[in-house]
Amino acid sequence: MDDLLTRARTLDAADPLAEYRARFFYPDAEPDLIYLDGNSLGRPPLATRDRLRKLLDEEWGTDLVRGWDRWITLARDAGDVLATGVLGVDPGEVLLCDTASVNLYKLAVAACDARPGRSVIITDDDNFPSDQYVLQGVADARGMRLEVIKTDLDLGVTADQVRAAIAACPAGEVAVISLQHVAYRSGAIADMVAITQAAHDAGAIMLWDLCHAAGAVPTPLRESGADLAIGCTYKHLNGGPGAPGFLYVRRDLQESLRQPIWGWFGQANQFDMGFDYDPVPTVERFLISSTPVMGGYAAWEGAKLTAEAGVDRIAAKGAQLGQYAIELFDEWLAPLGLRLASPRDPAKRGAHVTLHHEAAWQICQAWKHAGVIPDFRTPDRLRIGFAPLYTTFAEVYDAFVRLRTIVDSSSYRDFPLTRSRIT
Numbered sequence: 520m521d522d523l524l525t526r527a528r529t530l531d532a533a534d535p536l537a538e539y540r541a542r543f544f545y546p547d548a549e550p551d552l553i554y555l556d557g558n559s560l561g562r563p564p565l566a567t568r569d570r571l572r573k574l575l576d577e578e579w580g581t582d583l584v585r586g587w588d589r590w591i592t593l594a595r596d597a598g599d600v601l602a603t604g605v606l607g608v609d610p611g612e613v614l615l616c617d618t619a620s621v622n623l624y625k626l627a628v629a630a631c632d633a634r635p636g637r638s639v640i641i642t643d644d645d646n647f648p649s650d651q652y653v654l655q656g657v658a659d660a661r662g663m664r665l666e667v668i669k670t671d672l673d674l675g676v677t678a679d680q681v682r683a684a685i686a687a688c689p690a691g692e693v694a695v696i697s698l699q700h701v702a703y704r705s706g707a708i709a710d711m712v713a714i715t716q717a718a719h720d721a722g723a724i725m726l727w728d729l730c731h732a733a734g735a736v737p738t739p740l741r742e743s744g745a746d747l748a749i750g751c752t753y754k755h756l757n758g759g760p761g762a763p764g765f766l767y768v769r770r771d772l773q774e775s776l777r778q779p780i781w782g783w784f785g786q787a788n789q790f791d792m793g794f795d796y797d798p799v800p801t802v803e804r805f806l807i808s809s810t811p812v813m814g815g816y817a818a819w820e821g822a823k824l825t826a827e828a829g830v831d832r833i834a835a836k837g838a839q840l841g842q843y844a845i846e847l848f849d850e851w852l853a854p855l856g857l858r859l860a861s862p863r864d865p866a867k868r869g870a871h872v873t874l875h876h877e878a879a880w881q882i883c884q885a886w887k888h889a890g891v892i893p894d895f896r897t898p899d900r901l902r903i904g905f906a907p908l909y910t911t912f913a914e915v916y917d918a919f920v921r922l923r924t925i926v927d928s929s930s931y932r933d934f935p936l937t938r939s940r941i942t
């Protein structure tokens with residue numbers, strides 16, 4: 520047995536999170552499938568299956584509309600688990616609601632309204648497309664300008680780049696800065712503390728996207744004094760496809776911010792059915808609509824599992840999985856022409872590692888054909904997501920053995936060059 524395989528076995532044997540693998544659903548159909556895309560869609564926890572069955576049979580099925588007596592506080596109840604168990608903030612600062620993009624829109628507009636007269640929103644060219652579109656739309660509708668920082672796609676945005684972008688704008692013009700904490704392509708972690716400080720020095724509001732961070736790495740919202748954040752629950756939080764997202768609004772800002780979609784779930788005395796909108800002073804003022812209960816319960820179960828395992832332990836294993844994968848990469852793949860497209864320093868990387876190859880799309884298809892699911896990201900990146908709650912080091916070893924064979928033999932050339940609709 521080679522040294523690298525021995526190391527995988529040793530790391531698995533010492534893994535304090537090893538027991539969590541059995542808390543997830545594995546189909547009988549593909550027992551050898553290696554899933555390295557839990558950062559796009561996490562696996563279903565077994566608890567979620569039980570919870571949704573109970574919801575159907577005992578709550579929706581039996582209670583019918585009376586079920587709302589308990590569902591009415593779901594956004595806040597699940598939000599509190601996210602706040603205290605995942606994001607490191609206080610109860611009453613987080614809601615489970617809407618989707619990441621919708622929450623970004625709500626909070627970006629609320630933030631711009633809170634900085635009247637300022638004309639600039641800052642983001643970066645590595646930000647997730649939906650975020651870029653939402654921010655473009657907000658800027659466009661308000662006659663503001665979206666300033667886009669040029670970044671290194673492998674290393675992510677830096678505090679110096681943010682400071683330079685602010686300095687390039689007329690003083691007092693930056694209203695909002697919105698960036699990802701963990702970059703979706705490279706996994707690079709942005710320095711939340713330094714960047715939030717830079718935003719605050721300019722009098723701007725800082726709005727973080729935590730989609731690839733929540734449930735993968737600690738999010739220093741409290742330590743940084745971040746104002747606002749949004750995220751989704753179907754990635755590292757294993758909430759299920761299309762599960763609701765979340766939003767964070769620092770407590771002291773809640774009463775002074777108003778979001779643009781005035782819905783009845785944010786209304787004081789909702790069931791008085793009054794005519795005029797008068798939002799509650801608490802975080803619930805950022806709600807719009809009836810919470811999606813099925814997806815909401817699934818997201819809640821996912822958040823509970825993460826909270827139970829502990830973000831620090833999850834992050835530590837995520838870093839180890841990444842380091843181990845980079846060792847395999849150095850040994851086997853760098854000599855074959857692949858290049859590491861993520862930060863090498865584990866402290867600067869979330870729970871995924873990205874590799875560059877000009878034929879990344881074909882390699883991605885060949886890898887799937889060989890029983891490993893990663894994903895492809897433009898322009899030429901193979902993104903490898905580790906889910907610390909259920910990915911084993913032995914799986915990483917096996918997956919990389921298959922990848923080495925694919926690249927070494929050039930068998931990927933048999934796969935189409937044209938990309939499918941979903942990559």
Ligand SMILES: *Cc1c(COP(=O)(O)O)cnc(C)c1O
Pocket residue numbers: 618619620621647649650699703728730731751764
């Ligand atoms: C996945 C992801 C989103 C997804 O947005 P939805 O509105 O949930 O579809 C947004 N931003 C980032 C950075 C993401 O990684």
